Amino acid sequence: xxxxxxxxKFRVLKTGQSMTLLCAQDMNHEYMYWYRQDPGMGLRxxxxxxxxxxxxxxxxxxxxxxxxxxxxxxxxxxxSAAPSQTSVYFCAxxxxxxxxxxxxxxxxxxxxxxx
Amino acid sequence: xQQVKQSPQSLIVQKGGISIINxxxxxxxxxxxxWYQQFPGKGPALLIAIRPDVSEKKEGRFTIxxxxxxxxxxxxxxxxxxxxxxxxxxxxSGSARQLTFGSGTQLTVLP
Numbered sequence: 001x002x003x004x005x006x007x008x009k010f011r012v013l014k015t016g017q018s019m020t021l022l023c024a025q026d027m028n029h030e031y032m033y034w035y036r037q038d039p040g041m042g043l044r045x046x047x048x049x050x051x052x053x054x055x056x057x058x059x060x061x062x063x064x065x066x067x068x069x070x071x072x073x074x075x076x077x078x079x080s081a082a083p084s085q086t087s088v089y090f091c092a093x094x095x096x097x098x099x100x101x102x103x104x105x106x107x108x109x110x111x112x113x114x115x
Numbered sequence: 116x117q118q119v120k121q122s123p124q125s126l127i128v129q130k131g132g133i134s135i136i137n138x139x140x141x142x143x144x145x146x147x148x149x150w151y152q153q154f155p156g157k158g159p160a161l162l163i164a165i166r167p168d169v170s171e172k173k174e175g176r177f178t179i180x181x182x183x184x185x186x187x188x189x190x191x192x193x194x195x196x197x198x199x200x201x202x203x204x205x206x207x208s209g210s211a212r213q214l215t216f217g218s219g220t221q222l223t224v225l226p
Binding site for chain 1: 119121124149156157158159160161164204212213214215216217218219
């Protein structure tokens, strides 16, 4: 049981390049999330998904796209990378229930540098 | 707009001491308040959480105190240990189940 797995762990891009970050979870969670973590700013929600085939914008969605073609995978894309997108990206997942407060389970992050 | 404000930014405590981290929120629709612990190179992990119908929740050495009228909540770590050295994030969510995080507190417990 791996939990939430993110690939790659590290990546360096040049401005204008594109890439896709992959998140996979094996807990059969309905909800999946992408965050970015920057010093002094905590974690900010980029996009999230409440189920296969659905996505929604979070707090900082500009410059990113996402897709959830399979329940266990959530992809984050950068079409034209900018230096402002240098960050640590975290994926998380959680159950959908009628109860408030299901914990989110996080991966170990992707460290992305854009030159 | 920062909806969850966290302080202090960094905290240094002697082994055996009490670590206290404070958070304040603005959105009265929030109804779930978790704390996450993050070690270097790892993702955050849920430490303890509280709902606003109780004023305190304790799990081992970790206690959340919640003041609904003041819209504030805090994490107390009793008998702090060097292994508690990490970054701590408070968070809040409402019916949409989206977490809004505080800016984080880097805790260092000196041996």
